[in-house]
Amino acid sequence: MPSAPISPRKTPRQARARATVAAIEEAAAHILTHGGVDALTTNLVAARAGVSIGSLYQYFPTKEAILAELLRKLRREHLHDLERAAQQGGDDLRSTTTRMIRASIAHHTEAPELARALEAAESHLPLDAESEALKTQISAIWTATLSTHALPDPSQAAFDLAALTHGMVTRAVQAGERDWDNLAARVTRAALGYLHLCTQDDHQPTQQP
Amino acid sequence: MPSAPISPRKTPRQARARATVAAIEEAAAHILTHGGVDALTTNLVAARAGVSIGSLYQYFPTKEAILAELLRKLRREHLHDLERAAQQGGDDLRSTTTRMIRASIAHHTEAPELARALEAAESHLPLDAESEALKTQISAIWTATLSTHALPDPSQAAFDLAALTHGMVTRAVQAGERDWDNLAARVTRAALGYLHLCTQDDHQPTQQP
DNA sequence: TTCAAATGTGAGGAATTGCTCACATTATAG
DNA sequence: CTATAATGTGAGCAATTCCTCACATTTGAA
Known part of the structure; x- marks a missing residue:
């Protein structure tokens, strides 16, 4: 039941921030590929991306936003x-x-x-x-x-x-x-x-x- | 000392037990129809079936067992x-x-x-x-x-x-x-x-x- | 009636998980 | 260099949810 809007929270302006976003997306894709949607948890994505959970939520307001981007x-x-x-x-x-x-x-x-x-x-x-x-x-x-x-x-x-x-x-x-x-x-x-x-x-x- | 091996899923022997199972299945179907898999929680199924959560788990060992039966x-x-x-x-x-x-x-x-x-x-x-x-x-x-x-x-x-x-x-x-x-x-x-x-x-x- | 088996109850344990927030670190403009 | 913005951190809160367990009630056979 889709209802809420989905848009990126913050746009990365520096190179390292773009790298962070890329790492998050890559990690999410990897987890989705090997474990399916059920395995996709924000903490796991952040861990696999080598990034703190806080950083993840600076660029993706919700877990669904990651899925939507992919x-x-x-x-x-x-x-x-x-x-x-x-x-x-x-x-x-x-x-x-x-x-x-x-x-x-x-x-x-x-x-x-x-x-x-x-x-x-x-x-x-x-x-x-x-x-x-x-x-x-x-x-x-x-x-x-x-x-x-x-x-x-x-x-x-x-x-x-x-x-x-x-x-x-x-x-x-x-x-x-x-x-x-x-x-x-x-x-x-x-x-x-x-x-x-x-x-x-x-x-x-x-x-x- | 009567300690019979309890099968993970009891088979209903009395009429009221069969009614309970039927109510659970009906409730699960209703919830699935109107809310999808995400809305299907065992507590909600039991509530809608007018049955306690404990009764549900006497006949269905796991939530997936309900889905499997349907x-x-x-x-x-x-x-x-x-x-x-x-x-x-x-x-x-x-x-x-x-x-x-x-x-x-x-x-x-x-x-x-x-x-x-x-x-x-x-x-x-x-x-x-x-x-x-x-x-x-x-x-x-x-x-x-x-x-x-x-x-x-x-x-x-x-x-x-x-x-x-x-x-x-x-x-x-x-x-x-x-x-x-x-x-x-x-x-x-x-x-x-x-x-x-x-x-x-x-x-x-x-x-x- | 009696009693064991069958059935029913629901509070709550235990685990998971999405997400926040107060704070630390780094980059950049002036 | 300094001030401000950008970025990064992670402990832990709050909510959800599956499922257990100790106990109550009902049924049916003897």
Whole structure:
């Protein structure tokens, strides 16, 4: 039940302060990666960052603010990758969709556990303006891409494709899958099927459970 | 000296004890539905159930045991619905898949928030034997259904279809969607596309965001 | 009726944890 | 150099929460 606002308490002005903030974020990411949200306590973050708990609370007003910052970073990268995928190369729906799906998967490849933990935590976070804007933009890119082609409801299709991709990727990552090319091929097949662009020529990839 | 070994979880033998257990489960479901996992505290559950905290711990050794029991119930229903869907009616892949997807959606329709909260909590739970077995059986039904038809890797396809369905349904429920027929049509379209059974005749449903 | 087993009670122990605050140290402007 | 702002420290408060335990009450069989 998100309700309270989230904004950084103090902006670091000196180099050492920026280093402190960076250390805190790095420590939080490490803890999230290896222990999940339940392991993320402010005292532990401060300890692992080599910083006092007081310093942590000078830059992050609440524990959720740390999570929100990490989530913002992730979304920024995701948006950036999606924009590149949407613009580059041929503009036919099939290849563009394929590239955008690969971009969506890529945003999990670097640190799958971290991404999973952050996304699981998202529903408990009061999102700030930038995070909301990022979400809107990500959705808008999908909608825009699908709008350039004949589709009855691009907005609905964008929603569904994002959900479909997210669901398959999350489950695969959770199951320990790491063959991203294989995964991308399967997700693409479902997405193109949804769009009535069936890919008869595609080979069905082998199992990897 | 009667000092019988006390099992961590007592089995209720009298009617009032069964009523107590039922009240606890009902209270837990209510709290999960309206406040999510974070709101679920043992003291609150006991209070809402009109039962003392001590009574609660006579039948549930830990807080997680309550969650596990509710999850077991949900999975049992899901499995039951899936079995019915798999057996009944025509056995061509398209209609069977459609029925099974509808069954998977149905398992969210009765109490969407509860289902969402339980599934979110699942990854934090040490699953017991029955829950594991239920998961295996659910997966097996999908695999068996897909195996009766020409598919290169039924197990992989089962995994992907379940993930795809789960992802789309979860996101739709989260967005407040309640038009299950519309949702079922879209999920089915993606699933049949994945299976290379494109549904050209299907109408694309209207938006509902 | 009698009594042991089953069931119910709730105050509080013990542990965790988010966060504050009074104070120390370091950097920078004038 | 000095004064002020920026930064860093960590003991510990306050709140939460899981769960225990000593005891009370109810039930059912003999």
